[in-house]
Each structure stands twice: as C-alpha cells, then as structure tokens.
Amino acid sequence: MDDEIEVNKAMLFDVAILGEQVDAFMRSDVGKYLVDKANRELNAALKGLKTVNPAKMQDVQKFQNEVWRAENLITWLSESVMAGLKAKDILEERDE
Numbered sequence: 001m002d003d004e005i006e007v008n009k010a011m012l013f014d015v016a017i018l019g020e021q022v023d024a025f026m027r028s029d030v031g032k033y034l035v036d037k038a039n040r041e042l043n044a045a046l047k048g049l050k051t052v053n054p055a056k057m058q059d060v061q062k063f064q065n066e067v068w069r070a071e072n073l074i075t076w077l078s079e080s081v082m083a084g085l086k087a088k089d090i091l092e093e094r095d096e
Contacts, residue, residue, distance in 0.1 A: 009094070012087040019084010022077055035074060042070035 025031040045066035052059045 009091070012091050015087035016084045016091060019081050019087065022080040022084065026077055026081070031077075035077070038070040038073045041066055042074075045070065 026035060045063045048063040049060070049067070052063060054060060
C-alpha cells in the first residue's frame with residue numbers, strides 16, 4: 001500500500017512539474033508565438049469554412065484539419081497546465 005501511495009505521489013509530482021514547465025513555455029516568446037500562430041490559423045480556417053463551396057470536399061476537409069490542429073495545440077497545452085495545477089493541489093492537500 002505504501003509503495004502504491006509513493007508511486008501515485010511520484011506521478012502527481014511529475015504531472016505538476018510538467019504543468020509548470022508548459023506554463024513557463026506558454027509565457028515564453030516561443031510559446032506566445034506558437035499560441036498566437038495557432039489562434040491566427042484557427043481564425044483563418046474558420047473563415048475559410050464559412051466561405052468555402054460545400055461541394056468542394058477536399059477544401060472543406062483542409063479547413064477542418066486546420067481547425068483541428070490549431071484547436072488541439074491550444075487544448076493540449078492548456079490541459080497540461082490545468083492537470084499540473086490539479087496535481088499540485090492534490091499533493092498540497094495530502095501534505096496537510
């Protein structure tokens with residue numbers, strides 16, 4: 001049982017550290033650039049979806065893929081930060 005608790009604690013610690021690293025990355029110049037670029041590509045793809053001829057399935061799929069890629073990049077980064085914060089909260093609660 002103690003080994004299992006220590007493994008879970010180590011996993012939570014790893015998630016917390018990763019979340020802090022991703023947060024720092026997102027605040028860095030490179031992170032800000034990538035998030036901004038993803039948002040610009042997302043907006044452009046959504047605009048394209050609104051104006052594309054629905055009969056041109058390849059164009060529709062191209063825009064859908066661009067939306068998916070941009071949204072997922074932002075989501076993955078955000079989810080990593082949120083998971084890290086949650087892991088940190090759990091670790092702090094256990095230490096009380």
